[in-house]
Amino acid sequence: MDTRSLNTWVELSSAAYAANLRFFRARVGTGVELSAVVKANAYGHGWREIAELAVRSGADSFCVHSLEEAQELRAAGFGHDVLIMGHVPLARLEEAVLGGFRLVLYNLESLERLGEITARLGTTVRVHLKLETGTYRQGVDEQNLPGFLAALKARSSLRLEGIYTHFANIEDTTSHDFAFEQRWRFERMAAMVEAFGFAPLLRHAACSAATLLFPETHLGMVRLGISQYGLWPSKETFLSYTLEHGRSAAPVLEPMLAWKTRISQLKTVPAGSYVGYGCSFQTTRETRLAVLPVGYSDGYDRRLSNQAHVLVRGRRAPVRGRICMNLMMVDVTDVPGVELEEEVVLLGRQGEQQISADQLATLVGTIAYEIVARIRAGIPRLVV
Numbered sequence: 001m002d003t004r005s006l007n008t009w010v011e012l013s014s015a016a017y018a019a020n021l022r023f024f025r026a027r028v029g030t031g032v033e034l035s036a037v038v039k040a041n042a043y044g045h046g047w048r049e050i051a052e053l054a055v056r057s058g059a060d061s062f063c064v065h066s067l068e069e070a071q072e073l074r075a076a077g078f079g080h081d082v083l084i085m086g087h088v089p090l091a092r093l094e095e096a097v098l099g100g101f102r103l104v105l106y107n108l109e110s111l112e113r114l115g116e117i118t119a120r121l122g123t124t125v126r127v128h129l130k131l132e133t134g135t136y137r138q139g140v141d142e143q144n145l146p147g148f149l150a151a152l153k154a155r156s157s158l159r160l161e162g163i164y165t166h167f168a169n170i171e172d173t174t175s176h177d178f179a180f181e182q183r184w185r186f187e188r189m190a191a192m193v194e195a196f197g198f199a200p201l202l203r204h205a206a207c208s209a210a211t212l213l214f215p216e217t218h219l220g221m222v223r224l225g226i227s228q229y230g231l232w233p234s235k236e237t238f239l240s241y242t243l244e245h246g247r248s249a250a251p252v253l254e255p256m257l258a259w260k261t262r263i264s265q266l267k268t269v270p271a272g273s274y275v276g277y278g279c280s281f282q283t284t285r286e287t288r289l290a291v292l293p294v295g296y297s298d299g300y301d302r303r304l305s306n307q308a309h310v311l312v313r314g315r316r317a318p319v320r321g322r323i324c325m326n327l328m329m330v331d332v333t334d335v336p337g338v339e340l341e342e343e344v345v346l347l348g349r350q351g352e353q354q355i356s357a358d359q360l361a362t363l364v365g366t367i368a369y370e371i372v373a374r375i376r377a378g379i380p381r382l383v384v
């Protein structure tokens with residue numbers, strides 16, 4: 001697609017993605033299932049484009065949050081296993097069974113309903129039991145586990161394929177005692193499951209941070225989210241990794257996403273002018289302003305008002321005034337020769353300069369995950 005016909009678009013580097021997946025395949029080895037987490041529109045990258053790249057780069061399966069996401073993958077022709085990690089409404093479990101997906105299990109009600117459905121249809125369903133090890137999100141806790149396993153055992157059409165858990169405190173710290181505690185709880189509960197006669201099972205626990213930091217958590221499968229896209233889960237994860245491996249050994253995860261736009265108006269305003277809603281910025285000099293056709297409804301956070309920079313002709317241009325719903329203004333006074341419809345980088349590299357998801361996240365007090373996940377799905381994604 002010719003980007004000159006677009007006001008804003010996202011570019012995805014297939015080379016960066018492939019390099020990231022090569023790194024992770026080498027890290028986990030060939031015996032471990034490498035599952036690409038493509039929930040939330042592949043963290044805002046574009047699920048269809050990422051699913052295609054993932055398959056091409058050797059990912060073994062997908063993890064999604066919702067039934068809709070799983071159905072979209074199937075409808076687009078992806079035949080790989082898909083684990084639905086979020087709740088499927090009881091009323092839609094039959095669709096999930098018919099779709100042949102792997103389903104997370106942690107509610108007795110879902111278990112019973114799946115039992116009825118599979119018995120009625122004369123079919124089976126693969127389930128992955130989620131074990132509560134201390135995150136207190138989804139999962140069956142240890143004291144309820146025997147009762148849950150008994151109910152599962154009574155329903156032979158539910159095929160327990162896997163057990164898994166999720167760590168609460170790897171990304172936010174460089175001290176990982178809590179994660180180790182969760183791992184031991186997981187081991188203890190896994191032993192209970194196997195004592196019930198369910199072996200051998202696919203076990204999995206590792207998100208990006210665990211995959212990067214703790215090979216002993218790789219088990220049978222890793223659920224790779226943010227890092228496949230070339231973003232570190234956190235500064236703490238980067239720090240922990242480099243403490244362990246040395247700075248030079250840090251894998252060069254390559255961010256694959258660039259978010260771009262084009263200037264839709266240029267104007268020169270006198271010193272002392274106010275810019276945008278609320279008159280939150282006043283120029284102190286004659287200023288060359290560029291209007292950009294991107295706003296908070298596109299996922300460019302309104303809290304970046306008067307905070308962020310964008311890249312124009314390889315230079316950083318500051319955001320002036322409030323981010324509007326569909327528009328924003330930047331100061332290009334110090335960037336000579338700027339023209340209408342000139343390409344502007346909101347996120348990514350241009351020349352020597354880079355605007356990273358981490359930088360934007362720090363400015364608004366969130367994490368890189370949220371910065372990319374909120375990029376509006378309707379914006380075209382171009383694989384380059």
Ligand SMILES: *Cc1c(COP(=O)(O)O)cnc(C)c1O
Pocket residue numbers: 037039085166206207208209223224225226227233
């Ligand atoms: C989102 C998610 C992941 C992926 O986490 P990253 O930190 O992005 O790698 C893994 N497991 C579960 C259960 C998740 O919800």
